[in-house]
Amino acid sequence: MPELQFREAIRAAMVEEMERDEDIFLMGEEVAEYNGAYKVSQGMLDQFGSERVIDTPISELGFAGLGIGAAMNGLRPIIEFMTWNFSFVAFDQVVNNAPNIRYMSGGQFKIPIVFRGPNGAAGQLAATHNNSVESLYSNFPGLKVVCPSNPDDAKGLLKTSIRDDDPVLFLESELMYGMKGEVSDADDYTLPIGTARIAREGDDVTIVAHSKSYWRAMEAAEELAKEGYDAEVIDPRTIKPLDIETIVQSVQKTNRCVVVDESNPFASFASEIAFQIQDQAFDWLDAPLVRVTAPDTPAPYAGNLMDEYMPSAKEVIQAAKRVMYVD
Amino acid sequence: MAVTVEMPKLSDTMEEGVLSAWLVEEGDEVSAGDVVAQVETDKATMDLEVYDDGVLLKKVIGEGDAVPIGQLIAVIGDKGEDISDLLSGAAGDGTAAEEDEEAAEAPSTEQQPSVSGDGAARQPQHARAPAGGNGQRIKASPLARRMASDHGIELTTVDGSGPQGRIIKRDIEARIEAAPEAAPQPAVAEQPAFEAPAGDAYTSEDISQMRKTIARRLAQSKYTAPHFYLTVDVDMAQAIRARKQLNELAEEQERARISFNDLITKACAVALKQHPQVNSSYLADEGEIRYYNQVHVGIAVAIDAGLITPVIRNADRKGLAQIAEETRALAERARNRDLQPEEFEGSTFTTTNLGMFGIEEFTGIINPPNACILAIGAIRDEAVVEDGEVVPGKRMKLTLSCDHRIVDGATGAEFLNDVQAYLEEPMNLLL
Known part of the structure; x- marks a missing residue:
């Protein structure tokens, strides 16, 4: 299998799908002439031309709505937000129109659209450029939220997202675009939305983590293994629909769970996991769930504070020991 | 619409009752006023009447079971009615006649997190879990409660090693492990001084409701008056x-x-x-x-x-x-x-x-x-x-x-x- 960067895996997914289906187009700020702010769409203008790879003004509300209108008329747009922080100016299109039109039209209009772009913190970008949107957007019925942690999952899941007849929010990471990983070159490689991956098997504690947090969880698991504790790490890959079954089965084995999520904690994805586990695995729990999240504050600018702000492997280890009643 | 039948309060001093005999079978039609069972209270054996018409769908407790006042003992309703909701409410207290099916498929891996290095560092602080008797609730993890119930272990007899004396999985496991050793094998004397009479050293029986009441009331009298x-x-x-x-x-x-x-x-x-x-x-x-x-x-x-x-x-x-x-x-x-x-x-x-x-x-x-x-x-x-x-x-x-x-x-x-x-x-x- 070839080794690709995360950005290359995403590009491969888009290119393969656009070659397969002429109704698919890519639109967003700097996606065409500049080859993408993060070089995700490098070379795509040359390959597909300016009718299918389209630069927009800085007008998220406008081009998000344009994408939804195109979807209603039978096309399959991929709308890139330069980062998900900027989706907030397109909020009404993303949370009101995209998920509700199919329902409100009695199924007359499908909305086969993908909104994609980098999500979450990316170093010293200050509070307004550090938002993690998975908890927020997964609150709206009708939106699928996909959040891969490695290039292979990114490719397989993006292809599936593009083929989905309903709106999918595809959350990438600025800090992970350069990450390399083996990516399947199988013909028509797709992965199902809503299936978690057991990344590491273990009997002592379940750690649920997605995207960047997944890597913090894996680092923690390696450290815990040195001390003799065997952590099971689960990457949900899809925030919504959530594969709670895989997580519950794991908790039934380990009797304890830590959720790592760089979102803010209140009403978050981590809270939702905690609720669902106590609902479905109450009698298997030997300890209350523990979350490792960003604190309930705006993200700082200073580098040292930012290190404190983000979930770390050290915090994950502490949380795991807390639920295992050691130390 | 299914209705529940609960252990009634049949005397002033009654706290629990023993269902001494069922007089109807599951599936039998019953009418309001029918006597469906006999209940042994602290004072007498009394008839248990039902107040509703229908089919006795489920006997939740068996003959000889003792349950406190107000606890579910039977369900009456229409034939074939789904009563799982009513029954699941009763399943948690461990007296329900049927074991939760899921309980049977207990997690296959029950061992504690293994540890390398200095094992002594992990010795838990033993805090005595508050006993149930003085009105304080026992703190135990849901898993520990389920394991204790599966193994017939009284939580009041287990020391909790978790925060605030919470009883956790390893405390129950320690108890299960210790159980066989709790009854040491008698040492075999080489030359017995005398031939012990054959048979058990004693016989035992469960304390009856009446005996419990006599004990409680007379002790109360002597202690307070x-x-x-x-x-x-x-x-x-x-x-x-x-x-x-x-x-x-x-x-x-x-x-x-x-x-x-x-x-x-x-x-x-x-x-x-x-x-x-x-x-x-x-x-x-x-x-x-x-x-x-x-x-x-x-x-x-x-x-x-x-x-x-x-x-x-x-x-x-x-x-x-x-x-x-x-x-x-x-x-x-x-x-x-x-x-x-x-x-x-x-x-x-x-x-x-x-x-x-x-x-x-x-x-x-x-x-x-x-x-x-x-x-x-x-x-x-x-x-x-x-x-x-x-x-x-x-x-x-x-x-x-x-x-x-x-x-x-x-x-x-x-x-x-x-x-x-x-x-x-x-x-x-x-x-």
Whole structure:
């Protein structure tokens, strides 16, 4: 299998799908002439031309709505937000129109659209450029939220997202675009939305983590293994629909769970996991769930504070020991 | 719409009941008023009636199960109705007849997190989990509760090693592991000094509801009511004569014969009317002393399973014949465990009689919330001195146990003297 960067895996997914289906187009700020702010769409203008790879003004509300209108008329747009922080100016299109039109039209209009772009913190970008949107957007019925942690999952899941007849929010990471990983070159490689991956098997504690947090969880698991504790790490890959079954089965084995999520904690994805586990695995729990999240504050600018702000492997280890009643 | 049948409160003192027999099968039609089961309370075996029409869909507890008041014991509804919701509510308390299916597929891996390096560092701080008895709740993880229930382990007997003494998985595992060693194998003596008798060293049985109630109430009485005792020796010569005459009449009129106990019941009742302090209750919780306007005399009756005190209501206003008849009927029903709660509750005074066993005198434990109990000894032939001469006499000892919180020495003595006077001159009972 070839080794690709995360950005290359995403590009491969888009290119393969656009070659397969002429109704698919890519639109967003700097996606065409500049080859993408993060070089995700490098070379795509040359390959597909300016009718299918389209630069927009800085007008998220406008081009998000344009994408939804195109979807209603039978096309399959991929709308890139330069980062998900900027989706907030397109909020009404993303949370009101995209998920509700199919329902409100009695199924007359499908909305086969993908909104994609980098999500979450990316170093010293200050509070307004550090938002993690998975908890927020997964609150709206009708939106699928996909959040891969490695290039292979990114490719397989993006292809599936593009083929989905309903709106999918595809959350990438600025800090992970350069990450390399083996990516399947199988013909028509797709992965199902809503299936978690057991990344590491273990009997002592379940750690649920997605995207960047997944890597913090894996680092923690390696450290815990040195001390003799065997952590099971689960990457949900899809925030919504959530594969709670895989997580519950794991908790039934380990009797304890830590959720790592760089979102803010209140009403978050981590809270939702905690609720669902106590609902479905109450009698298997030997300890209350523990979350490792960003604190309930705006993200700082200073580098040292930012290190404190983000979930770390050290915090994950502490949380795991807390639920295992050691130390 | 399915309805639940719960363990009813069948007596004042009942806290739990034993379902002694089911009288219908699952699937049987039942109507409001039907007796579906028999329940052994602390006092009697009683019928359990249902208040609804339908099909008995589920017996939630089995025969012989003891459950507290209010707990689900059966479900009535339409045939084929889904009652899983109603049943799941009962599943958590461990007394439901059926084990949760999921419980069977317990996690395959039960071992603790293994540890390398310094194991001593992981030794948990042992904090004793608060016991259930003093009203504090036991802290235990849901998993620990389930494991304890699966293995029949009482959480009150487990030390919790988690935060605030929480009982967690490893505490239950430690208990399960320790269990086989708890009963050490007896060392085998090489040359036994004597041949031990064959068979077990003891037999055991479950404590019955009635035994539990006797234990609880009498212990409560002795712990809270400071007892003191007064004894008199009663000349029974006149009482014997009076009884003889009364029973000659009774035979003619084909009425129940009057016993000495009936005479004593009547004497006590009349005396109680004159001594309201003895016919009272010290109610610490309510902060009051209650003087009863009516006289209800309880009579302790020994039955196979223990003891019960049927009550002769308004005994001061009943004639001896009626007292005799009622006492006989109630004692008979008590022995058959047929008494209804209203027949053994609400006494204001109690007597207990061991005279028939030749017991000369003894002291009774006050039957709460009574203020006193009268212990009746045997009537004995005694050499007595009358007008300077030793002559044969008939004597009976009565011992009054008094709750000193209400009844002082003089009060108790005056009452007992009056009882004595009525028995020594029974004609006064007619006045």
